[in-house]
Amino acid sequence: MTALAVRQIGPPRLTKGLESAGRLDWDAHRALHPHPRPLTTDQLIALCEAGSLHGRGGAAFPFARKVKATADSAVRRRKRTVVVVNGTEGEPGSAKDKTLLRGAPHLILDGAALAATALGSLEIIVAVTDPDAAASVQRAIAERGLGARARVVRLPERFITGEGGALVRGINGGRPIPPGRKSRASTRGVDGLPTLLSNAETYAQLAVLAGLGPHRYRKVGLPQEPGTVLLTVTGSARFPAVVETAAGAPLGHLLDLCGSRAGEGVLVGGYHGAWLKGEVATRTQVSRAGLAAAGGALGAGIVMPLGRGTCPLGECARVARYLAAESAGQCGPCRLGLPDLAGALTALASGQDAAAARDTVARAARMVTGRGACAHPDGTARFVLSAMDAFEDDIARHVADGGCGRPVLGVLPAATDARLSLEVDWSRCDGHGLCADVLRGTVRMDEYDYPVIPSEPIPARLEADARRAVAACPGLALRLVPRTAHDKPRPEPQRGR
Template identity: 45%
Template sequence: MNSSAAPPEASRYRVPQPYDPTAARLLADWCATGAPATLSDHLLRHGPAVPVAPVPDGRTPMPLVEAVERAGLTGRGGAGFPTARKLRAVAERGGRTVVVVNAMESEPASRKDQFLLAVAPHLVLDGAVLAATVVGADTVHVCVPRTRAVQYAQLGAALNDRVRARLDPVRWRLHALPHAYVSSESTSLVSWLNGGPARPQGHPPHTHERGVARRPTLVHNAETLAHLALIARHGPDWFRRAGTPEEPGTTLVTVSGAVSDPGVREAELGTPLATIIDRAGGPAETLRAVLLGGFAGTWLPAENLRVPLARRDLAPLGATWGAGVLVALPRSACGLSETARMLAYLAAHSARQCGPCHFGLPAVAEDFTALAAGRADRDLLSRLHRRTALLPDRGACRHPDGAARLAASALHAFAADVDQHLTHGACAAAHRPTWIPVPPAEPPRTWR
């Protein structure tokens, strides 16, 4: 189902038919109507944002931070940090604080935050207002990439509607930032908002101690804030009806690659990867592997598709659901070629502020390119293993860690292809069209 009124980002995807109504929370309105929710639609369905979670028996409602903690909400931007802990860390600093909505979504394989903001922007903005109420902030900064002019205009219109309705007790500031892979890191946003470059600042103080304008600053991903808005309305017990006891709730997943109906899906945590692929129309071809988590994620062989989308189950495989990306790779593709292109992109988009990014990532990317092309020397494989082992936990940010994880998982998942490329040259699949779109590898010309 498509709506002619749908904004461009929303109209890229059909409403999944059939969809799982138990998993449709953030996307419930979209699944029901196929149209983006205006402010009037949003208020009609949800009412205004409330600062505390309701209770059914008339007792005093619990504070929002306690409700979020009991709900077990974790960040949906990739790191999975407990949301209540971040709220408390800023609130306990006292004084004038700041809230930043991180809608940068610099992961090239992800569209979930763009899609959520296109179809349900006011859930995200409600969550930001509620977070500001909790931590005592009077200003909310909303950060989007300057390369997405349509998204910027849509959000600007949504914010203008709220201002005209005199809905919120905060000042809104909408910003368009340089779009690089590391510009979505929280300290990158704070640096840019303070007049510096949109690059990670790998040194204390932490943003919750001193961030924008030297004030304690809460930075939250767009999807995280939308979940917070629903917890405030429906309470922690409602939130826990989906997901697993250890990892409750739902999450948005961008499903792409060799599937019949690619797009953004909402799934309960604990849903098997194979089920999520089936909800995207099923495999378009026999699958070789899936990439979970995006460019900083992990390759998993197809025999792991029954594993649940949950950190507890993915950890033994060295994987995490990260930024909510699931890419299906068919048997007709070359996983080494796909990985080489992603590593070249990651190397070009590093901040080049420390040794692992300045020297390590380009070296790993060059070796992987040679491996994918069948030009490997006899020492290449041992060199790749050594270099990927040296990258994690040494950078000013986690950028080199993600690249190392991607490279190491590819060497494991495509071990038979590695042997083929080392001994007989590149396989035939290496010369076929690629399945994972990779943006131009050139870094932004300016970080301001």
């Protein structure tokens, strides 16, 4: 994602000095932020408890408990520890961590160094996918003279790369996908050592908390959720931005700042978050408790309003196909359930036997929930089911009229590492359907038993299956063509008026 403007509601903390979108070098950083004094493990835990610091990567786990678990594991196993900064930010709609890594890397390293000193860690590892973020952090490490005590690890840009187990596997030299079994980094993480793992904003918040002290830190925000919140506002916003605001601010104010209205719905928390109806979103406050009470989630700090010019169901179907393709493909819910869910939502969006497709969506979502090896199936099901609730009026139009009459403009980002697209020579296609059998959930059959080919390129993970589908076509009607750098999402026309 390209750099976004930085906006603030109230006095900035994390984004102080970033209004011009520049990078704060060591001297500029120290002019704005005090050097945190070293702490013992017990002092660090007490500080995080006093500041009610929670993780800002999505799960909102209390940071003090992570520190204690890592320290206890190190004592029990008689091992040294490692501190890991998760800066991968695989969510397509998120830029807050990249903004900090590119512009304020020293603030993140302040927090990481504070934790590493308290835990007596061997090293600090900053895991990223963005090349600009990597360069910025590497410069910061050199500016601070950390040498061998800190390093940057580049990992591939994928939705699941930032999952804790996947991240540890990637740092250890393996394929960065969830391990398929529950594991805690605090017990056995990088190189099998107890590992304190949290995302980039969390370490930056720790540095601010240490610099201000708990009393001053809690002067903004809510009693249960003190401090500021960093959010990425994109979607249909006229002025997309990374926004820092005190916890408890009205979501409607945030949308106004970025030149957007709630429209028919607002996605909060990212693609593992949930949709809020427009009228609900404008009455909601930006906080974990406020968003949860409205049926949403703060999650990864993503806010995506959806304007009225695009088809909501078509947008959600694009994202569902993206999420199905971005899975690790290790268990039944990901290999079979998510493609089925995406295929049913695509059929509903296109008006293809929409009433039956609506029922299939609900059934497929129930089938994947609670059965995956990681949280990806659950998060995808939550995204789809909340869309079914938020856009119920639009669904009724699709069922009654075969569509809503609006194109799919690609407002919601669903970029992949895809290199190839599928094309059909309709003069040769006889509707055998073998391509739909091989590419289940990606290619479907219409009411006339002809294949419906997605406008998006084929994800890299499915290239082998796509080649099998091409080879299996009896009429030689299907082919794979290279995707060029100039390809853009094609608007998908919807039937109905």
